[in-house]
Amino acid sequence: MGTALMTWPRNDRVTEPESPRNDMSVMSTAMVTASYGPGGTQDAHVRRLRDLLRSAILRDGFPAGQLPGEPELMTSYGVTRAVVREALALLRREGLIDRRQGVGTHVVVHAVLARLAEAHGAADPRVDSVFNRRLRPRVLDRSTIPLPAIAAERLGAPPGVPCLRLEYVALLDEEPTALATNYVLFPEAERLLALPFDTDWYALLRDAGIGLGESEFVVGCAPADATNAPLLDVAEGAPLITIEQVIRDATGRAFDLAHIHTRGDRFLFVSRAVREHASGI
């Protein structure tokens, strides 16, 4: 089969072409309105087109942020106008695009792709990295408090010992992108208290001469609610990436626990993993 272009469904499991070759750009109505077969319901076609478009939107994949028009999307993906419209409606509801009569459909978000290793603070930031002093913190709290019980368990420290609670909204180009609450043990806390905090967390640690040996993330997601939506400038219910981070020093001693909420439309994390001993083949 090689890389030959596919001009027609390959077997009887296929009922609807989705990405015809260029010379099929004028599809017959009969093809486009074919009944949905094993390829799925209309919902399935909407979902797949939405996923493909979302990926391109967040990766800045459309020139000048302008999406193709409905006819082009219908042709390129071999779907009906109803499928195209519903996929675009979902993306608009997510706040990723805007549609205007006569102007078309354009991207209204600008997401940053952050290397996971940089987000961990484990790799030196590249020149253009968001972690290269491009963030600015709006500090919400900088208090010394007794270490809360659950934080104590995560840090392996006794509850009630003093810790620095440093809480801030990370702004990128003056727009909120993440909200972080850090619980930092002493003596590291003492060094942080002695310094101004005016850029990103890892720059602060470096400036304070605090070595980062290892970082652990537990990554999940949660909806924004009344307690964080206004701080992140999102609607309640907007999906946020949640990161619980534990930072250890070079000896393995945990000294910082952070609960971080990140806007899903502002930050994407890129993670690469290489298999050392490739299996198969």
Next chain:
Amino acid sequence: MGTALMTWPRNDRVTEPESPRNDMSVMSTAMVTASYGPGGTQDAHVRRLRDLLRSAILRDGFPAGQLPGEPELMTSYGVTRAVVREALALLRREGLIDRRQGVGTHVVVHAVLARLAEAHGAADPRVDSVFNRRLRPRVLDRSTIPLPAIAAERLGAPPGVPCLRLEYVALLDEEPTALATNYVLFPEAERLLALPFDTDWYALLRDAGIGLGESEFVVGCAPADATNAPLLDVAEGAPLITIEQVIRDATGRAFDLAHIHTRGDRFLFVSRAVREHASGI
């Protein structure tokens, strides 16, 4: 200061103790209802308590899934009853806990912690890993279709060449945890079509003798909507982790693109990063 237990706010930036030592378990009402100072508004206290409790809930940190009662939480975290109740109300709204009069508050989710390297398919699964043939797929689509344009760009292949679209819901203990749409190029697709798909994706690749050289994730989040909520058995609006994955073979050639939506209350990803050249100190 060392590890001495902290018995009182350390400086004037602190107005409310959050985690008193054990012998302060009977706090005076005056302390608990102290006005909110630099530590933040009531919302801030709700948010921090919610974050701490959520972390423990998802990590299976409460014995028998039973949360402490309101008085204990008030004492342990030095917050008012209103703060405790609001934090628990938010966690209930997220679907993480249930509260019953006379029975108390208990955890109603069971999240799996998955090592990111295993989720990538780059590390051999540990015996107890969810990626050790513990998942079962409900296949939604297994069709050969022309490669869609945006997928072609991500894979570096010409649009319109044949690809296998393999779409499934990954079930763990018969419960939906993730929804994945894979676009697999030939010749790998041919091998996958020849096999039954009855466990996890990486087991399928191994069974097919397909080597994984490298995996890339772009991790974000999105709300569930009508096209995927029923498949994942969540409400519309529920937050989902989105993963766009590109898998390359040992030569660096990309042959698989996947759009994955994962339930945030079922799957958490654990990522560790070690700093090779510790800075500072």
